[in-house]
Amino acid sequence: MMITLVFLGRLAEQAGGPTRQLPAPLDWAGLLGALDTGLAAQVASDRVRLALNGGLLADKTQLRAEAGDEVALLPPVSGG
Template identity: 50%
Template structure:
């Protein structure tokens, strides 16, 4: 039983991997404890968003990922 976490954009660089699997269920505190410290630090920033099962959470601390869910960590978009 696991949750797949996708590290997108700059979070991928901080994680040194594009994705990782963590034990399910996975809540906000569990996510912060599971990911690398550099990623956890960035996740605490208000401009970083979290999507679970294809839906962006309005409050990322409400994360409640279950077995088989995919969680995407979304850094701010930049461009020009």
């Protein structure tokens, strides 16, 4: 089974699309390793939040996703 990554906002452009499938299980190191260097650096920044199955993780480095889970990457909100 797979895990679905969801890229929101400008992260979707950088990822080349809004979703990607990765094999389960997935931890923080595995997530970063599955992304190209530039995108991984953005995701690792303090400005990008991470949600697992709709719930924000207080510490994204504690990510533990299993088969069927959805991991959403949320860029900072820009406004005006």
